[in-house]
Amino acid sequence: MRGCWELGGTLTMETGRPITVVSGRDNSLSGVNFDRPDVNGSPQLPTDRSRGELIDRYFRTEVFSANLPGRYGNARRGILSSQGAFGWDISTSKSFRIKESHSLQFRWDAFNVINRPNLRGPNSTLVSPAFGRIQSAGGGRVMQVSLKYAF
Numbered sequence: 001m002r003g004c005w006e007l008g009g010t011l012t013m014e015t016g017r018p019i020t021v022v023s024g025r026d027n028s029l030s031g032v033n034f035d036r037p038d039v040n041g042s043p044q045l046p047t048d049r050s051r052g053e054l055i056d057r058y059f060r061t062e063v064f065s066a067n068l069p070g071r072y073g074n075a076r077r078g079i080l081s082s083q084g085a086f087g088w089d090i091s092t093s094k095s096f097r098i099k100e101s102h103s104l105q106f107r108w109d110a111f112n113v114i115n116r117p118n119l120r121g122p123n124s125t126l127v128s129p130a131f132g133r134i135q136s137a138g139g140g141r142v143m144q145v146s147l148k149y150a151f
Contacts, residue, residue, distance in 0.1 A: 017082045018077070027071070
């Protein structure tokens with residue numbers, strides 16, 4: 001088995017996911033505790049801001065207020081969208097024959113090879129101190145080397 005080097009890869013492109021803002025309290029007295037707050041105005045902010053500004057304040061939090069007791073809020077489901085994600089994973093491998101039915105495979109993998117930070121969605125619970133802030137991101141670049149013996 002005289003193999004050549006093999007190259008593989010995966011390109012992932014995702015649009016933003018819907019974000020539903022919840023009040024964090026059961027003001028509607030329904031016992032479900034997924035009340036949506038009232039919204040007065042557009043929560044959208046420009047998306048061409050710096051990464052630090054996006055993390056600190058992803059949307060206009062001041063347009064949301066708690067729904068009144070016994071009532072549901074007027075904020076619709078999926079009122080906002082998170083940022084999209086982009087990832088590129090690559091791998092390369094080569095197999096070497098040792099004996100007739102024995103081989104050794106060398107493999108190198110790189111995940112998120114361009115090391116792009118993919119920000120997660122912001123905190124969307126009105127009563128949270130972190131309301132409107134992005135608190136996490138996808139993993140950075142990870143590389144691994146492996147050796148596989150097949151017989």
